Amino acid sequence: MSKKTSKNRPVANLNKIIGSWFLQHVQAFLSSLGQLYKNPMNALLTTFVIGISLALPAGFYSFLENARRVTSNWDTTSHISLFLKTDIDDQRAQALADELKNHADIKTVEVIDREAALLEYKQNSGFAAALDALEHNPLPPVIIVQPKIESISSMNNERLLKALRALPEVDSGQFDRQWAQRLHRIIEVFQRFIMIVAALLSIAVILVIGNTIRLAIHNRRQEIEINKLFGATDAFIQRPFLYSGLLHGIGGSLIAWLLLETAVLLLNGPVVRLTDLYGSNFSLVALNFREIISLLLLGAGLGLAGSWFSVKRHLRAIDLI
Amino acid sequence: MIRFTDVYMRYPAGSDVLKQINLHVEQGAMVYVTGRSGAGKTTLLRLIALVERHTRGQIVVNGQNLRRVTGRRIPLFRRNIGVTFQDHRLLNERTVFDNVALPLAVAGYRYQDIKKRTSAALDKVGLLSKEKAFPIALSGGEQQRVGIARAVVHRPALLLADEPTGNLDPALSLETMKLFEQFHQVGVTVLIASHDFDMIKKMNKKIITLHAGSLLPHGRCGERSAPP
Numbered sequence: 001m002s003k004k005t006s007k008n009r010p011v012a013n014l015n016k017i018i019g020s021w022f023l024q025h026v027q028a029f030l031s032s033l034g035q036l037y038k039n040p041m042n043a044l045l046t047t048f049v050i051g052i053s054l055a056l057p058a059g060f061y062s063f064l065e066n067a068r069r070v071t072s073n074w075d076t077t078s079h080i081s082l083f084l085k086t087d088i089d090d091q092r093a094q095a096l097a098d099e100l101k102n103h104a105d106i107k108t109v110e111v112i113d114r115e116a117a118l119l120e121y122k123q124n125s126g127f128a129a130a131l132d133a134l135e136h137n138p139l140p141p142v143i144i145v146q147p148k149i150e151s152i153s154s155m156n157n158e159r160l161l162k163a164l165r166a167l168p169e170v171d172s173g174q175f176d177r178q179w180a181q182r183l184h185r186i187i188e189v190f191q192r193f194i195m196i197v198a199a200l201l202s203i204a205v206i207l208v209i210g211n212t213i214r215l216a217i218h219n220r221r222q223e224i225e226i227n228k229l230f231g232a233t234d235a236f237i238q239r240p241f242l243y244s245g246l247l248h249g250i251g252g253s254l255i256a257w258l259l260l261e262t263a264v265l266l267l268n269g270p271v272v273r274l275t276d277l278y279g280s281n282f283s284l285v286a287l288n289f290r291e292i293i294s295l296l297l298l299g300a301g302l303g304l305a306g307s308w309f310s311v312k313r314h315l316r317a318i319d320l321i
Numbered sequence: 322m323i324r325f326t327d328v329y330m331r332y333p334a335g336s337d338v339l340k341q342i343n344l345h346v347e348q349g350a351m352v353y354v355t356g357r358s359g360a361g362k363t364t365l366l367r368l369i370a371l372v373e374r375h376t377r378g379q380i381v382v383n384g385q386n387l388r389r390v391t392g393r394r395i396p397l398f399r400r401n402i403g404v405t406f407q408d409h410r411l412l413n414e415r416t417v418f419d420n421v422a423l424p425l426a427v428a429g430y431r432y433q434d435i436k437k438r439t440s441a442a443l444d445k446v447g448l449l450s451k452e453k454a455f456p457i458a459l460s461g462g463e464q465q466r467v468g469i470a471r472a473v474v475h476r477p478a479l480l481l482a483d484e485p486t487g488n489l490d491p492a493l494s495l496e497t498m499k500l501f502e503q504f505h506q507v508g509v510t511v512l513i514a515s516h517d518f519d520m521i522k523k524m525n526k527k528i529i530t531l532h533a534g535s536l537l538p539h540g541r542c543g544e545r546s547a548p549p
C-alpha cells in the first residue's frame with residue numbers, strides 16, 4: 001500500500017528526500033559547530049596552527065608576486081645593443097645612428113665608439129693586459145637603441161630588432177635583458193621552492209586536522225556506538241567530523257589571510273621608503289580577491305582531506321560488526 | 322519474528338559461548354531469557370541486534386536472514402529494533418530529551434515529528450517533566466526508563482532489553498516489567514534477558530533458559546536453570 005502512494009506522489013517524495021537530506025546536513029553542520037563551541041580553546045589552537053602553516057607558503061607567494069611587480073618595472077630599462085661589423089668606422093656608425101633616430105619605433109640612440117667600447121671591455125673583462133698587447137682595437141662600434149615601447153616582450157620590438165639586424169652595417173643585435181632574465185630565473189627557483197614548502201605544509205595541515213579529528217572521534221566513541229546501534233548510517237556518523245575538518249581548514253585560511261595582511265601592513269612603510277630612494281612609487285600588496293578565494297578553497301580542501309582520511313581510518317575501529 | 326537454527330557463537334578469543342541454539346519467538350510474543358551470569362544471555366541479544374555475528378547456523382529476524390544483512394542494510398535493519406542496556410548507555414552530556422530523540426535523529430525525522438514522538442515516549446515512561454535534565458541528575462530507575470523510552474521512540478517491531486532490572490529494588494523492577502508488558506500489548510515483540518529468575522517467574526510468560534551457552538529444554542520450567 002505504501003508503495004502505491006509513493007508512486008502516486010513521486011514529486012512529494014523527492015521533496016521529502018531532498019528536504020531530509022538537507023536537514024541532515026544542517027544538523028551535522030550545527031553539531032560540528034556545537035563541538036567547536038564546546039571546546040573553543042582546542043579549536044582555536046588547532047586553527048591557529050593551520051593558519052600559520054598556510055600563511056608561510058601564502059606569504060612566500062605574496063613576496064614573489066611583489067618581486068614580479070618590481071621586475072616588470074625593470075623591464076623598462078631594457079634596450080637593444082647593435083654590434084656593428086668590424087670594418088665599420090666611428091663616422092659610419094654615427095651616420096647610421098643619426099639615420100635611426102628618425103625611425104618611428106625608436107626613442108633614443110647612443111653610439112659607443114671603438115675607443116669607448118675597448119675601454120669598457122678592459123674594465124669589465126679583466127683582459128686589460130692582453131688587449132694592450134694587441135696593435136689594433138678588435139672591437140666594433142656599438143649602437144644602443146632605446147625603443148619607444150618599453151616592454152621587452154612587445155611584438156613591435158621583436159620586429160624592430162629583426163629589422164635592425166638586417167641592416168648591412170650590423171653584425172649582430174640583441175636585447176640587453178640579462179638582468180631581467182637572471183631575475184626571472186631566480187624567481188623561478190623560488191617558485192619551485194615555494195611549491196615544495198607548500199606541499200610539505202599542506203601535508204602538515206592534513207596531519208594536524210587528521211589528528212584533531214582522531215581525538216574528536218576518540219572522545220565521542222560512546223556516542224558513535226549508540227548512534228550505530230540505533231541505525232545510523234556511516235554517512236550520518238561521518239558528516240559532523242567532515243564538517244569539523246572543513247571548518248578548521250576554512251578558519252585556518254582566514255587566519256593565514258589575516259597574518260598576511262598584518263605582515264604587509266608592517267612591511268609596507270619601510271618598503272615604500274626604500275623604493276622611494278630609487279624613484280619608484282612601488283607599494284606592497286597582499287592577496288587579491290581571486291587569491292583569497294584560492295586560499296580559502298585550499299584550506300577547505302585540506303581540512304576535508306584531513307578529516308576524510310582520519311574518519312575512514314578511525315571510524316572503522318568502532319565498527320560494531 | 323526470531324528464529325535460531327543450530328546457532329553457534331564464539332568470540333574471536335575463546336570457546337563457544339552459544340552452542341547449538343534452536344529457538345523461535347513468534348511475532349508479538351513476550352519472552353524472557355534467563356540463566357546465570359555468563360550463560361550467554363547478552364550474547365544472544367547482541368546476535369539479534371547485529372552487534373556480533375554468529376559463527377555457525379542460521380538466524381532469521383523479521384524475515385531477514387542475518388547472514389545477508391550486510392553493509393548499508395545493517396543500519397536499516399537496526400532501525401526496526403529497540404535496545405536497552407544493563408548499564409543504560411545514556412549520553413551524559415546530552416539532555417534526556419536529546420538522548421531519547423537519538424533514534425529518530427539518526428533516521429532523519431523532521432524536527433516536528435521528533436518533538437512529538439519524543440515527548441510521547443517520555444510521557445509513556447513518566448519522565449516528561451525531566452526532559453531538560455541531564456542523565457547524571459536522575460536516579461538509576463529513572464535512567465533505565467530513559468533508556469526504555471529511547472528504545473521504543475522509533476516504534477520498533479522488536480524490543481530487546483538486557484537486564485532491565487539489574488540494579489533496581491523489587492518494587493521498581495516489577496514496575497519496569499509492567500512497562501515492557503504494555504509495549505507487548507500494543508504488538509511489539511519483546512525479548513528480555515534477566516538473571517532475576519524469581520521476578521520473571523511471576524510474570525507468567527514464556528521463559529528461555531540458557532546454561533553455559535546451551536538452551537535447556539522445557540522453557541517454561543524455569544527450575545531447570547539450576548545446575549544439576
Ligand SMILES: Nc1ncnc2c1ncn2[C@@H]1O[C@H](COP(=O)(O)OP(=O)(O)O)[C@@H](O)[C@H]1O
Binds near residue numbers: 357362364365
Ligand atoms: N566481547 C567478548 N569477548 C570475549 N568473550 C566474551 C565477550 N563478551 C562475553 N564474553 C564471554 O561470553 C560468555 C557469555 O557472556 P554473556 O553473553 O555476557 O553472558 P550473560 O549476559 O548471560 O551474563 C562469558 O563467558 C563471557 O566471558
Ligand SMILES: [Mg+2]
Binds near residue numbers: 362363364483
Ligand atoms: Mg549479560
